[in-house]
Amino acid sequence: MNESPVLRLDGVHKSYALGTPAELEVLHGIDLTLDRGEFTALIGPSGSGKSTLLNVMGLLDRPTTGEVWIAGAASARLDEAQRTQLRGRTIGFVFQYHYLLPEFTALENVMMPMMAAHGRPDRAMRETAGGLLAEVGLADRAHHKANDLSGGQQQRVAIARALAMSPALVLADEPSGNLDTQSADAVFDLLRKVNEVQKTTFLIVTHDPRLARRCDRIIELVDGRIVNDRPNVREMHQADALDQTPSGYASGNPEGSRAANGVTAFVPSNRTHSSNCAGSTARK
Numbered sequence: 457m458n459e460s461p462v463l464r465l466d467g468v469h470k471s472y473a474l475g476t477p478a479e480l481e482v483l484h485g486i487d488l489t490l491d492r493g494e495f496t497a498l499i500g501p502s503g504s505g506k507s508t509l510l511n512v513m514g515l516l517d518r519p520t521t522g523e524v525w526i527a528g529a530a531s532a533r534l535d536e537a538q539r540t541q542l543r544g545r546t547i548g549f550v551f552q553y554h555y556l557l558p559e560f561t562a563l564e565n566v567m568m569p570m571m572a573a574h575g576r577p578d579r580a581m582r583e584t585a586g587g588l589l590a591e592v593g594l595a596d597r598a599h600h601k602a603n604d605l606s607g608g609q610q611q612r613v614a615i616a617r618a619l620a621m622s623p624a625l626v627l628a629d630e631p632s633g634n635l636d637t638q639s640a641d642a643v644f645d646l647l648r649k650v651n652e653v654q655k656t657t658f659l660i661v662t663h664d665p666r667l668a669r670r671c672d673r674i675i676e677l678v679d680g681r682i683v684n685d686r687p688n689v690r691e692m693h694q695a696d697a698l699d700q701t702p703s704g705y706a707s708g709n710p711e712g713s714r715a716a717n718g719v720t721a722f723v724p725s726n727r728t729h730s731s732n733c734a735g736s737t738a739r740k
């Protein structure tokens with residue numbers, strides 16, 4: 457088992473339009489470690505660099521200087537194909553604007569990361585995708601085109617897609633930003649359950665202090681610098697939370713059962729997860 461942090465940033469700077477009159481440094485030296493199973497909120501004003509930071513962490517963009525370690529693997533010297541492969545098997549994204557493929561069904565959208573990794577769709581992929589859609593309360597929309605779903609439903613499909621590969625790390629950019637309070641709570645409950653059952657590491661950007669307080673750690677970014685990074689005593693103790701989960705959750709019932717908040721307790725198998733966390737040992 458790999459004991460390296462799931463993610464580590466060393467001295468990450470990020471500038472846009474480098475070498476042009478419009479050059480703008482957005483991240484000014486970020487050092488950060490996320491360990492396995494951490495459930496962390498990233499907060500900060502609009503324009504402070506949260507999405508930029510997520511893009512760099514998730515290997516969607518390169519830092520100008522500094523190093524990004526994913527599960528002990530240094531990413532700077534990897535070529536694009538290697539970065540894509542590392543990203544695909546380790547990281548799930550929920551984007552601020554949810555980029556589903558509009559002409560494909562919800563089920564097909566959730567299957568995309570599995571098809572990218574394993575090729576042709578098969579029954580196991582369909583079952584995993586169907587289970588995830590049930591988990592986010594969309595079993596009855598599996599065969600609807602993404603375009604025909606409401607904004608909130610599309611966001612829930614995007615969350616199911618992010619979980620499809622059972623990634624070690626999920627980077628979520630305002631995953632509940634356009635949901636009503638009840639749906640936002642349900643989505644948060646779901647992310648928390650995945651975190652507790654699979655020890656998935658989450659970094660969740662949110663503008664909602666109420667949701668941030670439900671995380672175990674809160675990192676605050678202001679003008680591209682971390683100004684605060686503190687553990688958070690959760691409002692609801694885990695034991696209390698478990699008291700409220702349906703029996704299917706505790707017993708591992710693969711069908712899941714529907715909680716009062718509308719999110720089922722189904723959690724996908726680790727079928728696609730076995731190659732996660734490969735990589736060399738981090739220095740230090």
Ligand SMILES: Nc1ncnc2c1ncn2[C@@H]1O[C@H](COP(=O)(O)OP(=O)(O)OP(=O)(O)O)[C@@H](O)[C@H]1O
Nearest residue numbers: 472473480482501502503504505506507508509552
């Ligand atoms: N591709 C880009 N090219 C140039 N500047 C950019 C680019 N993307 C972001 N920026 C700038 O970088 C800064 C940080 O943007 P970023 O999107 O990371 O902020 P944010 O914290 O996610 O904000 P929000 O809460 O509004 O989503 C902003 O000043 C923005 O204008």
Ligand SMILES: [Mg+2]
Nearest residue numbers: 506507552629
């Ligand atoms: Mg943003």
